[in-house]
Amino acid sequence: xxxxxxxxxxxxxxxxxxxxxxxxxxxxxFLEKLLTLLPRRLHVAExxxxxxxxxxxxxxxxxxxxxxxxGFAMKLGEAPPRLGWYYLEAxxxxxxxxxxxxxxxxxxxxxxxxxxxxxxxxxxxxxxxYLPAGVDxxxxxxxxxxxxxxxxxxxxxxxxxxxxxxxxFYRVLFDLWRFRHLPPSSRAGLTLWGACKNLAxxxxxxxxxxxxxxxxxEDYTEWVRRYDTLDDDKRKRILARIxxxxxxPLISVIMxxxxxxxPENFLAIESVVGQLYPHWELCIADDASTDPRMRQVLxxxxxxxxxxxxxxxxxxxxxxxxxxxxxxxASGEFxxxxxxxxxxSEHALFWMAQAILDHPHAALFYSDEDKVDxxxxxxxxYFKCSFNLDLFLSxxxxxxxxxxxxxxxxxxxxxxxxxxxxxxxxLALRFLDHIGQEQIVHIPRILYHWRMHPASTARxxxxxxYAYVAAQQALNDYFKRNRIAASAEFLADIGAFRPRYALPRxxxxxxxxxxxxxxxxxxxPCLESILKKTDYHPYDILLVDNGSDDPATLAWxxxxxxxxxxxxxxxxxxxxxxxxxxxxxxxxxxxxxxxxNDDTEIxxxxxxxxxxxxxxxxxxxxxxxxxxxxxxxxxxxxxxLGLGGYAAHAHxxxxxxxxxxxxxxxxxxxxxxxxxxxxxxxxxxxQQVGGMDEKxxxxxxxxxxxxxxxxxxxxxxVWTPFANLYHxxxxxxxxxxxxxxxxxxxxxxxxxxxxxxxxxAEDPAYSPNLTQDRxxxxxxxxxxxxx
Numbered sequence: 016x017x018x019x020x021x022x023x024x025x026x027x028x029x030x031x032x033x034x035x036x037x038x039x040x041x042x043x044x045f046l047e048k049l050l051t052l053l054p055r056r057l058h059v060a061e062x063x064x065x066x067x068x069x070x071x072x073x074x075x076x077x078x079x080x081x082x083x084x085x086g087f088a089m090k091l092g093e094a095p096p097r098l099g100w101y102y103l104e105a106x107x108x109x110x111x112x113x114x115x116x117x118x119x120x121x122x123x124x125x126x127x128x129x130x131x132x133x134x135x136x137x138x139x140x141x142x143x144x145y146l147p148a149g150v151d152x153x154x155x156x157x158x159x160x161x162x163x164x165x166x167x168x169x170x171x172x173x174x175x176x177x178x179x180x181x182x183x184f185y186r187v188l189f190d191l192w193r194f195r196h197l198p199p200s201s202r203a204g205l206t207l208w209g210a211c212k213n214l215a216x217x218x219x220x221x222x223x224x225x226x227x228x229x230x231x232x233e234d235y236t237e238w239v240r241r242y243d244t245l246d247d248d249k250r251k252r253i254l255a256r257i258x259x260x261x262x263x264p265l266i267s268v269i270m271x272x273x274x275x276x277x278p279e280n281f282l283a284i285e286s287v288v289g290q291l292y293p294h295w296e297l298c299i300a301d302d303a304s305t306d307p308r309m310r311q312v313l314x315x316x317x318x319x320x321x322x323x324x325x326x327x328x329x330x331x332x333x334x335x336x337x338x339x340x341x342x343x344x345a346s347g348e349f350x351x352x353x354x355x356x357x358x359x360s361e362h363a364l365f366w367m368a369q370a371i372l373d374h375p376h377a378a379l380f381y382s383d384e385d386k387v388d389x390x391x392x393x394x395x396x397y398f399k400c401s402f403n404l405d406l407f408l409s410x411x412x413x414x415x416x417x418x419x420x421x422x423x424x425x426x427x428x429x430x431x432x433x434x435x436x437x438x439x440x441x442l443a444l445r446f447l448d449h450i451g452q453e454q455i456v457h458i459p460r461i462l463y464h465w466r467m468h469p470a471s472t473a474r475x476x477x478x479x480x481y482a483y484v485a486a487q488q489a490l491n492d493y494f495k496r497n498r499i500a501a502s503a504e505f506l507a508d509i510g511a512f513r514p515r516y517a518l519p520r521x522x523x524x525x526x527x528x529x530x531x532x533x534x535x536x537x538x539x540p541c542l543e544s545i546l547k548k549t550d551y552h553p554y555d556i557l558l559v560d561n562g563s564d565d566p567a568t569l570a571w572x573x574x575x576x577x578x579x580x581x582x583x584x585x586x587x588x589x590x591x592x593x594x595x596x597x598x599x600x601x602x603x604x605x606x607x608x609x610x611x612n613d614d615t616e617i618x619x620x621x622x623x624x625x626x627x628x629x630x631x632x633x634x635x636x637x638x639x640x641x642x643x644x645x646x647x648x649x650x651x652x653x654x655x656l657g658l659g660g661y662a663a664h665a666h667x668x669x670x671x672x673x674x675x676x677x678x679x680x681x682x683x684x685x686x687x688x689x690x691x692x693x694x695x696x697x698x699x700x701x702q703q704v705g706g707m708d709e710k711x712x713x714x715x716x717x718x719x720x721x722x723x724x725x726x727x728x729x730x731x732x733v734w735t736p737f738a739n740l741y742h743x744x745x746x747x748x749x750x751x752x753x754x755x756x757x758x759x760x761x762x763x764x765x766x767x768x769x770x771x772x773x774x775x776a777e778d779p780a781y782s783p784n785l786t787q788d789r790x791x792x793x794x795x796x797x798x799x800x801x802x
Contacts, residue, residue, distance in 0.1 A: 058091045076167055408493075660787070
């Protein structure tokens, strides 16, 4: 029996919370050190969940607010709290976009005053507040809506009036500088003169301003202003780079059109004419428009600029036929696809030309995209990952801006009639028959704007329902051409597809490997769910007992020994997750392995059928499942490298039925890694890469390292949302809360960074325009791309 863990001191807890917060600048760190010289008193607030707040994982600080405005009773170590100034430090993660908490202060639980507590985009809270006389009750409300929240301990300092003055005045100065670009009417009345006259009012206005600016659309508008808006200086730099290019590849922009809305204000053409890169030609095919203005406008443009070529088709043939007519007059080395009612970014063709020069062997390029309404308001950006075959077979990852090598496009016969609405997806799928995935290059920049109007697919998925029929046929044709036993199932709710792979007959034996120790309480429901809910056969279970000494567990193991497809083996060495699995793999009889934690429970009967069908596909290494906390919020949606500096789970804490970022929580796709809490891999692949690293990664990150070595060996790791399990997450081993565990955990993090540092910074399954500080796919400030 081990000694109980020593409780952490308030100072140690405060230090851990500060490590989660947004790092301070060197100047602010210096000021913070000076302020700590002033007298203060430290509290770790005691939080008691109120009715409607459910504990999901107390050690990780995860709670579920099942009612709106759910909160916690809050105590500061004494009752009632003393009047005066306080400084609050905390970290909050809420996947629904909320960035404001509320502190309620009550007298006799009747008279309440409330203060909004904004957090940064990364969930950091550093706020000053005042407790007036008579307050005897505090309530902490982390968010207004229902859902899951991850909440750090609340570190509360009693501070002097002098410190409160400095902190509030600094906040006023900082926010005036941070929001200096806003017109005075948008600054919530915040002015330096007003704050000097009344600091309390000025500080309250900074809170209001930060609350307003925390809204999601304000985020993207601000992101565009900071990182995706060209000024004269940036234009000059781009023009200088164009002049210095060793050659200037000609790009033919292909644009079919038919009765374009408002043709006299032809914004799509204007967006090409306005390109900074001048080495282009615009090949337009009018598909027998009935609007007489179309011929007049297009003829005028072709007369004004010799780079604009126009073909007037005698009869309507739809998108594919019109695109082929435009392709016939194209003379460029590459072809870019542009819809007649969309827009190119001003620097779109420059970045494409630069990528063509940087990747001379590539044949297909694509960029990020967003939407723009009639008023020019940009929204809904899709920041894409590098080419991801499994995601591409789920939805059209490439779309816009797509640029294709002209010679191969012509070799393939151009666009296929009958695939209108999905003609570009079908084209990219046919390109894949002739090029390697390394010849597909992603440019992580918004180079294309879908225009939103009532008839566009940018506004409604129902605008062109025939497109989904064509897309399904294109996918099934791809499977047939490549002799893949699969079919595409349409997912109407999100307008995407599920590849369904057929199993061979007979099906291969799968060995389920489950390490455990004294875990009867979590292992029993795990095994029962496997035996009752798994419709795949054949499989057997290899239970690895890592030194159990609990009589109830040992008695139950004796009963289990009668199960015909269940084998219990003893592993008496100290706990080493990697070594335990390596030991079990050598004993496994199955051609396929399913690594499974003992604190998981099966939800879907076809979980193993789904995972095995994917694992048997050529080139697939590890296959991961979608794991849920018991309250139906996401625990694992694939592993993203670089999150938190190392690796973390995509979409963690997102609620059930949420599609995730760009639908990715509902789509099969490749990730750099998946969790070994539920992982299927072939025994041959496992042994080929040497199994898990039992020397350097005893507990943490061994599955990440294993998956990365599979990638290094040429495999891809696939995550599927169509295999679902509950995961109680490390119930049997507990949190990393002792000095020994923390030292070991730090050592394993350092090893992961040493072994995979470059890849951790540039995960190909993620976008450099998205944050590495949170798991919710929010924007990066700034993005990790060349400015």
